[in-house]
Amino acid sequence: SETYPDLKRDSRFAQITPEHVAYFKDLLGEAAVIDGVTRNDTADDIEPFNMDWMRKYRGHCQLVLKPGTTEEVSKILKYCNDNMLAVVPQGGNTGLVGGSVPVFDEIVINMSRMNKILDFDEVSGTLVVEAGCILEVADQFLASKGYIFPLDLGAKGSCHVGGNVATNAGGLRLLRYGSLHGTVLGLEAVLADGTVVDDLCRLRKNNTGYDLKQLFIGSEGTIGIITKVSIQCPQRSAAQNVAFFGLESFEKVQQAFREAKSQLSEILSAFELMDEGSQALVHQVTKNQRPLEGQYPFYCLIETSGSNAEHDSEKLSAFLEDVMEKGIVVDGTLAENETQIKSLWAWREGIPEALSHLGGTYKYDVSIPLKDLYKLVEDTRARVEQAGLLGDTDEHPVRAVVGYGHMGDANLHLNVSTRHYDSRVEQVLEPFIYEWIAERQGSISAEHGLGLMKKKFIGYSRNPTMVGLMKNIKNAFDPVGF
Ligand code: FAD
Ligand code: MLT
Ligand code: ZN
Numbered sequence: 001s002e003t004y005p006d007l008k009r010d011s012r013f014a015q016i017t018p019e020h021v022a023y024f025k026d027l028l029g030e031a032a033v034i035d036g037v038t039r040n041d042t043a044d045d046i047e048p049f050n051m052d053w054m055r056k057y058r059g060h061c062q063l064v065l066k067p068g069t070t071e072e073v074s075k076i077l078k079y080c081n082d083n084m085l086a087v088v089p090q091g092g093n094t095g096l097v098g099g100s101v102p103v104f105d106e107i108v109i110n111m112s113r114m115n116k117i118l119d120f121d122e123v124s125g126t127l128v129v130e131a132g133c134i135l136e137v138a139d140q141f142l143a144s145k146g147y148i149f150p151l152d153l154g155a156k157g158s159c160h161v162g163g164n165v166a167t168n169a170g171g172l173r174l175l176r177y178g179s180l181h182g183t184v185l186g187l188e189a190v191l192a193d194g195t196v197v198d199d200l201c202r203l204r205k206n207n208t209g210y211d212l213k214q215l216f217i218g219s220e221g222t223i224g225i226i227t228k229v230s231i232q233c234p235q236r237s238a239a240q241n242v243a244f245f246g247l248e249s250f251e252k253v254q255q256a257f258r259e260a261k262s263q264l265s266e267i268l269s270a271f272e273l274m275d276e277g278s279q280a281l282v283h284q285v286t287k288n289q290r291p292l293e294g295q296y297p298f299y300c301l302i303e304t305s306g307s308n309a310e311h312d313s314e315k316l317s318a319f320l321e322d323v324m325e326k327g328i329v330v331d332g333t334l335a336e337n338e339t340q341i342k343s344l345w346a347w348r349e350g351i352p353e354a355l356s357h358l359g360g361t362y363k364y365d366v367s368i369p370l371k372d373l374y375k376l377v378e379d380t381r382a383r384v385e386q387a388g389l390l391g392d393t394d395e396h397p398v399r400a401v402v403g404y405g406h407m408g409d410a411n412l413h414l415n416v417s418t419r420h421y422d423s424r425v426e427q428v429l430e431p432f433i434y435e436w437i438a439e440r441q442g443s444i445s446a447e448h449g450l451g452l453m454k455k456k457f458i459g460y461s462r463n464p465t466m467v468g469l470m471k472n473i474k475n476a477f478d479p480v481g482f
Helices: 018-028 043-050 070-082 135-144 161-167 250-267 276-286 309-325 338-349 351-357 375-386 423-429 432-439 455-460 464-477
Strands: 033-035 063-065 087-090 107-110 117-121 126-130 184-190 196-199 225-232 239-247 268-275 298-306 331-334 360-367 398-406 411-418
Touching: 018 033, 018 063, 018 070, 033 043, 070 087, 070 107, 070 184, 070 225, 117 135, 126 135, 135 161, 161 225, 239 250, 239 309, 239 338, 250 268, 250 298, 250 309, 268 276, 268 338, 276 298, 276 338, 276 351, 276 398, 298 309, 298 338, 309 331, 338 351, 351 360, 351 411, 360 423, 360 432, 375 398, 375 411, 375 423, 375 432, 411 423, 423 432, 432 455, 455 464
Parallel strands: 063 107, 087 107
Antiparallel strands: 033 063, 117 126, 126 225, 184 196, 184 225, 239 298, 239 331, 268 298, 268 398, 360 411, 398 411
16 A cells, blocks of 8 residues: 555645755764665665555655764754654664654654663663664673563564554563563653653652653654663563463363463463464465464463473473363473474464565454454454455455464454455455444554554544543644644
């Protein structure tokens, strides 16, 4: 999709001129500016900043700025504010709702040069990094100190800590470590007019007035650019174990979840769900041997993290035996070493990547009370079938309607895999899915944010009073409205 019929370029914003470009080059140096305005750089140089990870949203920016310091971010934003130039902050560009893409001709402010690890307190576990630090780099640094980053997700090799905080990313271990709203201790951000907000607190407790940093967590770049983050990191567990098992119904998945919580309690660190459709697509792309011999409508992956490998592995084996005896689980396997742990995780973590190889994917990241979680996938599949779109041909472009996600957090990823993006498919899915969720008091965005994709659907999950308050907050931080 390359056009946005519902959106119009805001005519208040200026077009970029060679004079503007000269200012930025003077400020940052030639190497930190990708310039398609005065034609020094080609469309190929700019392409990676104009296209999102799903190849669903296309931008038209001609200028990418890569600041190296907070002061430079501040000067860029002040200049843009004074000259009415629109901007889009960009981290690793792995967002899944089109928020990091400059769909008109906004200037991209890419944070990749601000990637330093600034400080780590080995006693408290407090890490301070610049916003452009890649999540995996931060985690590897922490591993060398015996700690772990309290967030993990499939895009860890590319996404930035600043992007994670800006989207309030949830990921694979939220069940264990909680949301960034709890683990982020402080941050530094720059407002649209260049004001630097220094709230880089390193304390766990700080009840002096409003907790303003919370507004930046999940704000998706709308109220300022996050430049530094301090975060509370837990001790890395000495032992990790993983089980992967098949189940006959979603009812049984819920029973298994209850049993896992009660039998594995403090060592449970992830409880993930995959349906057969999602696993068949991963198999189609990777050709890897499936973990279990038989095929089942549902699979779960359980991870435990504790301090005693033998004790944890005994507990996990006992759990698996018990749920099989009770007829909750049909078949299961336990990873016996690090390589097997990784390969079992790949069946879950590899789903988005596998889908991206197959064409276009309509992604719905939603939260629904657990009992109804999978019904959305079934109802959506029936609707797509009824509309005559299922078929994996050019005329019937939908290949499959699949579901997976963070069962432990009641967070479903409903994905509609297609040969190519097709507005007929989108019309069948939206607003149907959002209405379905609103009827059950769910959330239309559990962890990916609103971005461009869901901006106009916010009313399905937030009432007018709340949307009004959000507008007031946006106005207080950014009166011009970038
Ligand atoms: P970008 O994509 O660059 O930006 C995302 C948004 O944040 C944009 O609106 C952008 O303007 C804004 N932004 C970026 N940096 C800043 C900054 N420094 N200051 C202010 N605003 C900024 N998400 C989950 O929640 N859980 C998952 O399990 C998960 N798994 C994923 C797996 C894959 C394979 C992929 C591709 C994505 C996944 N995501 C997941 C999506 C997720 O939102 C991102 O991966 C990540 O949090 C975005 O970080 P980023 O640096 O790439 O941000
Ligand atoms: C995941 O959990 O795999 C991510 O949120 C990405 C996705 O939804 O595809
Ligand atoms: Zn997810």
